[in-house]
Amino acid sequence: MSSDTWPLWEVFVRSRRGLSHTHAGSLHAPDAEMALRNARDLYTRRMEGVSLWVVPSASITASSPDEKDPFFEPAADKPYRHPTFYEIPEGVKHL
Amino acid sequence: MTAGTAGTAVTAQAPGAHAADAAAQAAREAVFDAAVAADERIEPRDWMPEAYRASLVRQIAQHAHSEIIGMQPEANWITRAPSLRRKAILMAKVQDEAGHGLYLYSAAETLGVSRDELLDKLHTGRQKYSSIFNYPTLTWADVGAIGWLVDGAAITNQVPLCRCSYGPYARAMVRVCKEESFHQRQGYEALLALSRGTEAQHAMAQDAVDRWWWPSLMMFGPPDDESTHTAQAMAWKIKRHSNDELRQRFVDIAAPQAETLGLTLPDPDLKWNEERGHYDFGPIDWAEFWDVLKGNGPCNDQRINQRRRAHEDGAWVREAAAAYARKHTGQHGEAQA
Amino acid sequence: MTATDTAGATGTVATAAPAPAADPAATAAALALGDDALVLAQRLGEWAGNAPVLEEEVALANIALDLLGQARVLLSLVGDEDELAFLREERDFRNVQLVEQPNGDFAHTIARQLYFSTYQRLLYAALASGDGPLTGLAAKAVKEVAYHQDHAEHWTLRLGDGTEESHRRMQAGCDALWRYTGELFQPLDGLGLDTAALEAAWLDSVTTVLTRAGLTVPDAPRTGAWRAGAGRQGLHTESFGRMLAEMQHLHRSHPGAAW
Numbered sequence: 001m002s003s004d005t006w007p008l009w010e011v012f013v014r015s016r017r018g019l020s021h022t023h024a025g026s027l028h029a030p031d032a033e034m035a036l037r038n039a040r041d042l043y044t045r046r047m048e049g050v051s052l053w054v055v056p057s058a059s060i061t062a063s064s065p066d067e068k069d070p071f072f073e074p075a076a077d078k079p080y081r082h083p084t085f086y087e088i089p090e091g092v093k094h095l
Numbered sequence: 096m097t098a099g100t101a102g103t104a105v106t107a108q109a110p111g112a113h114a115a116d117a118a119a120q121a122a123r124e125a126v127f128d129a130a131v132a133a134d135e136r137i138e139p140r141d142w143m144p145e146a147y148r149a150s151l152v153r154q155i156a157q158h159a160h161s162e163i164i165g166m167q168p169e170a171n172w173i174t175r176a177p178s179l180r181r182k183a184i185l186m187a188k189v190q191d192e193a194g195h196g197l198y199l200y201s202a203a204e205t206l207g208v209s210r211d212e213l214l215d216k217l218h219t220g221r222q223k224y225s226s227i228f229n230y231p232t233l234t235w236a237d238v239g240a241i242g243w244l245v246d247g248a249a250i251t252n253q254v255p256l257c258r259c260s261y262g263p264y265a266r267a268m269v270r271v272c273k274e275e276s277f278h279q280r281q282g283y284e285a286l287l288a289l290s291r292g293t294e295a296q297h298a299m300a301q302d303a304v305d306r307w308w309w310p311s312l313m314m315f316g317p318p319d320d321e322s323t324h325t326a327q328a329m330a331w332k333i334k335r336h337s338n339d340e341l342r343q344r345f346v347d348i349a350a351p352q353a354e355t356l357g358l359t360l361p362d363p364d365l366k367w368n369e370e371r372g373h374y375d376f377g378p379i380d381w382a383e384f385w386d387v388l389k390g391n392g393p394c395n396d397q398r399i400n401q402r403r404r405a406h407e408d409g410a411w412v413r414e415a416a417a418a419y420a421r422k423h424t425g426q427h428g429e430a431q432a
Numbered sequence: 433m434t435a436t437d438t439a440g441a442t443g444t445v446a447t448a449a450p451a452p453a454a455d456p457a458a459t460a461a462a463l464a465l466g467d468d469a470l471v472l473a474q475r476l477g478e479w480a481g482n483a484p485v486l487e488e489e490v491a492l493a494n495i496a497l498d499l500l501g502q503a504r505v506l507l508s509l510v511g512d513e514d515e516l517a518f519l520r521e522e523r524d525f526r527n528v529q530l531v532e533q534p535n536g537d538f539a540h541t542i543a544r545q546l547y548f549s550t551y552q553r554l555l556y557a558a559l560a561s562g563d564g565p566l567t568g569l570a571a572k573a574v575k576e577v578a579y580h581q582d583h584a585e586h587w588t589l590r591l592g593d594g595t596e597e598s599h600r601r602m603q604a605g606c607d608a609l610w611r612y613t614g615e616l617f618q619p620l621d622g623l624g625l626d627t628a629a630l631e632a633a634w635l636d637s638v639t640t641v642l643t644r645a646g647l648t649v650p651d652a653p654r655t656g657a658w659r660a661g662a663g664r665q666g667l668h669t670e671s672f673g674r675m676l677a678e679m680q681h682l683h684r685s686h687p688g689a690a691w
Contacts, residue, residue: 004413005211006485008204025267026201027487028210030416031424033586038487041494042194046274065141163486170480177683177691178514179470179507182477183500189480190493197486235682285691293689401481409484411601412538415594422593 007056009035011043014051021053029054131332136262139205147331150324151261152206153222154333156213159199160224163217164398166192168232169241177235184281185238191278195271202263218403226384227310229392236289236296236303242282243356244304244311244349250275251345252315255335264333283352290357297357304353305361312376313384315342321381343373350374457622458565459510460526464620464664465555465566466506467527470517471672472548473499474679475535484538491583495545498576505569518683522673523666530612532663532672536605539598542587543605549580550637551616554630564623585641592645599646606642607650614654618664 006028012021024043029035035054043049063071079085088095123142130137137143170189176182200210216222227245232238253275256268289300316322316338328334336344346365353360364377387395476496483489507513530548535541556577559570591602617631642649683691 002211004410004417005209006413006417025198025270026204027197028485029487030413030590031420034416034590037583037586038491041490042197042487045190045194045490045494062140065138166481166489173477173480174474174678175682177518177686177689179500179504179517181691182473183497183504186477186480186493186497186500190490190497193486193489193493197490200486288691292691293686295686296689405482405484408482409488409538411595411597412484412488412591415598416590417594418598419590419594 006030007058009039009054010057010060011035011039012053012055013039013043013049015048016050021051024048026057032056131260134258134260134332136265137260138262146327147333148206150328150331151264151333152203152208154324154328155199155203155206155264156208156216156222157224159196159203159213160217160222161228162192162196162199164224164228164402166196167398167401168228168230168394169238171232172235172238175235176238181285188242188278188281191274195274198267198270199264202261202267205263214406218399218406220390220399223388224398225314226387226392227314228398229387229395230306230310231393233306234299234303236286236299237307239282239285239289239300240303240307242278242280243286243352244282244307245314246275246278246282247349248311248314248345250279251341251348255341258332258335260332283356286356286358300356301358304356304358308360308362309379309383310387312342312346312379313381315339315345317381317384346374346376455565455622459622461620461622462506462509462566463516464526466503466510466516467525468531468548468552469499469506470503471525471527471675472531472544473497473503474675475531475533475544476541478535479541488538495580495583498573498580502569502573502576506566509565514683518680522668522676525663525668525672525676526666527663527668528612528615529663529669529672530609530616532668532675533609533612534671536608537601538587539591539601540605540608542584542591543602543609545580545584546588546606546638546641547609547613547616549577549584550634551613551630552577553581554633554637555625558625558630559623562624566623588641588647589645592642592647602645603647606647607652610650610652610654615663620664 007030008026009029009032010026011024013024014021024039027035027038027042029038032054036052039052039054044052124144127137127141127143127147130141137147166189169185169192173182173185173189176185200213203213204210213222217224227248232241250272253268253272257265257272259265259268286300286304289296291297316325319325319337319339322338325334325337329337350360350365350367362377364375366375367373368375386392390396473496476492476499479492479496480489483492503517504513507516510516530544533540533544535544553574556570556574559566560574588602591598593599613634616634617627619625619627639649
């Protein structure tokens with residue numbers, strides 16, 4: 001990294017109260033305080049947000065596409081986790 | 096630098112790949128091809144062919160560079176805008192272009208290249224930007240003509256990119272297109288005010304349209320039979336329509352808009368063709384296109400020199416902030432000032 | 433013909449009619465504050481395409497747009513915003529000399545931002561808490577300028593305490609502009625502000641930031657003939673005429689035209 005390079009940050013924006021923060025994009029900043037300000041200037045200038053998170057991109061650990069099957073396929077054959085799996089006689093309310 | 100485990104594209108083959116891995120490689124290619132065929136998005140950590148990655152880096156970088164260099168011809172008029180309302184609009188528009196450049200550099204960075212590398216390639220002429228920005232903005236009306244024609248052509252190009260096969264690029268383009276819708280409208284409105292204004296204003300508007308029309312048509316790139324990248328880019332669904340298709344679409348949209356403006360387009364051959372259901376238009380001077388692309392346009396040197404100067408003049412500022420961060424940053428990156 | 437000549441030679445002088453039923457003193461204050469905002473927005477607009485890093489292009493433009501918005505509201509209290517911006521002569525502008533100072537390097541611009549945004553934040557906070565003619569505007573503007581001040585402070589810290597070069601440049605910017613800061617606290621009629629208290633709070637705030645940044649608070653006069661300037665009386669510095677010439681020439685070249 002050359003002496004004038006700034007690290008990359010991921011930006012998460014809460015678009016309004018009641019919603020969770022959603023990934024909006026990334027930017028460069030020398031430190032967290034400036035990252036937050038750059039995020040405000042770049043990602044909320046059309047009133048897109050009421051709250052911001054910034055995270056150093058290097059701090060994110062992601063699942064690998066190679067692990068996609070062992071990670072996510074086992075969930076596919078467990079329909080009993082969903083309410084539609086169960087048959088309830090007609091007319092039963094509040095279930 | 097660590098581009099982040101979440102962000103970096105995976106293109107490398109497994110270390111120590113031998114014949115036994117050939118089957119695995121073929122399987123990866125099949126997964127990729129199937130995803131593209133099914134109109135699924137390719138995401139940064141998915142395996143992708145090296146040529147696909149390189150092609151995306153080239154296209155996204157060129158697109159980002161165009162946004163950044165494209166600030167210059169319009170910023171040229173910020174300090175001289177003829178009303179405070181127009182000044183505010185123009186400032187906001189040039190600011191958006193910086194923002195769009197940033198979104199696009201971010202998208203390119205997910206492919207494992209850094210913004211510094213890309214800027215360096217721009218500054219040393221190893222990556223290109225749209226040739227349109229090598230034309231000068233000589234009058235205020237050029238600001239309107241750029242908004243109407245150049246942004247109009249850009250939008251025609253960009254809307255299909257919102258469905259590009261590479262996820263981060265497609266997402267950046269959704270944001271860009273949403274924000275750009277005001278760019279074209281403000282240009283059209285500015286030109287309309289001039290066209291309906293004094294005689295001198297009308298002449299200024301006509302002159303600008305005369306100068307910007309043909310270069311705008313060139314923005315779609317060379318004709319399909321001469322375009323080197325189109326076929327492969329379309330197969331990969333990086334690109335969704337051919338150059339000529341998009342150019343025709345733009346002409347069909349712009350011709351009636353010119354009539355409402357009360358301005359003429361500088362093409363005696365431009366006329367509606369009932370049979371084709373499209374406007375016919377005259378031949379494009381491709382010699383001029385290639386000449387400007389090669390660096391002989393009126394502003395090539397000026398644009399790149401200004402960009403380089405801004406970057407070099409800013410080095411001490413970027414270094415200072417990085418040095419401050421090293422002195423004051425704790426384990427988690429907060430500056431503890 | 434130099435650029436400066438153009439501004440003086442063309443167009444007619446428009447003395448905008450005061451807004452009806454407005455207190456003349458408050459109108460004069462709105463003109464002064466509107467001119468401050470307009471002139472600084474114009475200077476910041478010169479950064480477009482030249483900022484040290486792309487993120488800062490966006491930040492500086494945001495600040496310029498806030499200021500331009502303030503200018504338009506304030507000038508509209510006085511008369512037609514475009515007549516006021518484009519058809520007045522240099523001597524009719526009432527901005528402080530600080531805001532018209534050329535951008536210089538990024539440190540110079542940040543020093544100007546620090547001095548001015550600290551002043552604006554204190555001023556608008558005081559106005560927002562009162563019930564004068566500018567209270568509504570001030571309540572909105574104080575949030576904008578609080579962000580401007582935050583931006584300036586963060587950069588002052590980073591440049592003051594960054595590298596040797598940035599420290600030297602930041603100190604030079606602070607020193608060069610110090611002489612224009614006394615003028616900020618000339619009383620503005622019609623606003624009923626305690627300018628002495630404003631000045632004390634400003635000195636306190638600026639001293640704190642400069643000290644934290646490892647910078648020396650300049651030890652030089654902030655007032656005096658030709659030092660503090662007299663921008664509020666219409667007397668400006670050399671570069672201002674040139675700035676106006678650039679800003680006004682197109683509008684003046686087409687008298688009566690609509691844009």
